[in-house]
Amino acid sequence: MNWNELLRLPATLLVILAAVVLFVALVQLMAARQHVLARRPLAASGHALLLVIFTVLGLFLAGIAMSLRGYRFLSEEEPVVQIDSRILSPQRWALTLTWPDGATRNVMLAGDDFRVEAVVLKWKLPAMLAGLPPLYRLDRVSGRYDDASQEMNAPRTVIDFNRAGQSDLLDLRKQYPGWVPEVDALFGSGVFLPLVDGGHYSVSLMRTGALVARPDDATQQRIGQPLGG
Incomplete structure (x- = not known):
């Protein structure tokens, strides 16, 4: 299967998008940790909130992708x-x-x-x-x-x-x-x-x-x- 065929699959696209969103969530986790170590609680709280939002969104997209498995x-x-x-x-x-x-x-x-x-x-x-x-x-x-x-x-x-x-x-x-x-x-x-x-x-x-x-x-x-x- 070539890339054009692969990218036409909706489940594959959602998996890729979910991976990107979860990567952003990981970035937020690292940023929150740095702010905690630097004793900046307000900034850490902001990144923690973004971490939760992106994690939930990434898991939701992954769940939709799994539900679409088998569809063409x-x-x-x-x-x-x-x-x-x-x-x-x-x-x-x-x-x-x-x-x-x-x-x-x-x-x-x-x-x-x-x-x-x-x-x-x-x-x-x-x-x-x-x-x-x-x-x-x-x-x-x-x-x-x-x-x-x-x-x-x-x-x-x-x-x-x-x-x-x-x-x-x-x-x-x-x-x-x-x-x-x-x-x-x-x-x-x-x-x-x-x-x-x-x-x-x-x-x-x-x-x-x-x-x-x-x-x-x-x-x-x-x-x-x-x-x-």
């Missing part, structure tokens, strides 16, 4: 994941998920279809006018049955991409809604397609926040019927 910039249409399917037995599937950066993960699903869901973050007008694009994060992949009674009673499989104990911007927004004032909306988007043996699918996300899933030509032929939308 959303352009006009951004690839989310490639899915390859292989049947194991009726309504049992092995899926290989491939992310745009080349990382892969193998999962097992039950059902007739796969469903992909993502979390989309959109900014308020001032941030949008400044050129800050929406963000997204792949949330989960699950199996889906065509028969509604099976959907209620048959075994369900859901692959959650949130790490246990990991903080997320969704949780931060719910607990402290005033802390992230420029966030206009956090919402979910989902899409599903029929699974076929040897299928290959591309899932992407539009700038509007809508997920789009497309089979390749060979997979479309195996599905054997026109897809709606």
Whole structure:
């Protein structure tokens, strides 16, 4: 990854900013110590106050950066994941998920279809006018049955991409809604397609926040019927 790509990541920018702010806090600590040794309590108190302010601000920025981990910039249409399917037995599937950066993960699903869901973050007008694009994060992949009674009673499989104990911007927004004032909306988007043996699918996300899933030509032929939308 080159520097241009690295600096486009919002979490990275926030980490850099948090490091700068914490460095300023360290400078204030050293200045306060010097004033204490020189027996200038008023000046020491001023630097101590600045130390507290910059430390709190730096930790806050670091917390936001951790909450943004896993989110990506959303352009006009951004690839989310490639899915390859292989049947194991009726309504049992092995899926290989491939992310745009080349990382892969193998999962097992039950059902007739796969469903992909993502979390989309959109900014308020001032941030949008400044050129800050929406963000997204792949949330989960699950199996889906065509028969509604099976959907209620048959075994369900859901692959959650949130790490246990990991903080997320969704949780931060719910607990402290005033802390992230420029966030206009956090919402979910989902899409599903029929699974076929040897299928290959591309899932992407539009700038509007809508997920789009497309089979390749060979997979479309195996599905054997026109897809709606």
